[in-house]
Amino acid sequence: MNAVTEEFPMPSAVEPLGPPIPQEGSGIDLKLGRTRSKPSQEDISKLRKNLQIKEIQHDTITFDHGPSLGAGSFGEVRSGTWANVPVAVKTLRPATNDIKFLREVTMMTRVNHPRIVRFYGFCMSPKCIVMELLGSSLKDKLKKGQLPPPLCLKYALDVASGLCYLHALKPRIVHRDLKPENILVASDGLRIADFGISAEVEGTDFGTRCGSNWYMAPEVMLAQEYSEKADIFSFGIVLWEMLNGKEPYHEEQKKGLKLQIDIAQRKRRPIWSKKLVQSSLRE
Structure with a gap:
């Protein structure tokens, strides 16, 4: 560390x-x-x-x-x-x-x-x-490929710090659209951006389906009640993308309705490469 x-x-x-x-x-x-x-x-x-x-x-x-x-x-x-x-x-x-x-x-x-x-x-x-005014987005950075594990850890801490702050406010703010396009790169790290569909939440939200499909928590996909935990799910997908340098579910030829249903029913998650996990642990 x-x-x-x-x-x-x-x-x-x-x-x-x-x-x-x-x-x-x-x-x-x-x-x-x-x-x-x-x-x-x-x-x-x-x-x-x-x-x-x-x-x-x-x-x-x-x-x-x-x-x-x-x-x-x-x-x-x-x-x-x-x-x-x-x-x-x-x-x-x-x-x-x-x-x-x-x-x-x-x-x-x-x-x-x-x-x-x-x-x-x-x-x-x-x-x-x-x-x-900031530079590029995390998405732009990821177009060049996966990030080194130490930088992924630094970036993960940046995003986690911002989310913890939002979720500790009263009422809490749930971002609801956390993805690499909405995370900007500054000289000292990352910034969470774009609160266009964010919500103030006390307890759980109503079943409003919003966000971006491949980063959306299953309960949001199903329009069920959800809380700030939906942001944590999206954060996990972003972390996966930083370490892999690829979009989630990139192995799918067509990201269609069948894949959305499988994610919503918790039958699918992005696949972790055993080789990647082992190399990340070594670093």
Whole structure:
């Protein structure tokens, strides 16, 4: 363990971002990642007012020229500068629901940990989230092949530290989409990112099926009740991928419904190579 910490020193805590923004009096129940009833425009206005200390003007962001950092069903991520700080700006599609967007922002205001991507603020028009700018994702790194076991251990400790923090909050935050694409690489280690479908949980969540198939816990696949333990399952799959340098279930010609059913029924797990296990133990 000492060799790992000497080669990859653990970072000191980042500068505090200020106290979490209180949710009381917003008129909206944000727990479990959903609203209990359809919010009114007044509810949305109250919630936005609670968040106003983190709201910034879109025209104060200077975007870099060149290709975007990524894009998907949510929208697009581009690099830029805000308040003389390099930032990544996640711009959501215009059709994104106001309350869904503000719920994600509210959740990010609660988080302040060196293993989680740093949140700076948000804009309402257009809807975007401003975060620290990091390099590549863990997925990009894994495209070059498996990682050395000592680095895997360092990275595993980084992700575990971030998850422990999220799961210790009150109410707990369950990420619900932990995978290499949502883990970013910084100079001092890894950061957990993308809280778009994360949820605040007390006890167990309702049976909401969400996430990415090959990293999803069986109980989530089956839309059963689940807790933060679903993140731990996803973490195990990510660890497997770091050590193997391949996507889970890569041996399948087609990752279809049959494989999803087998995973959900706990009949299939990624296969551990005996040779890999033995070499990892030696290192």
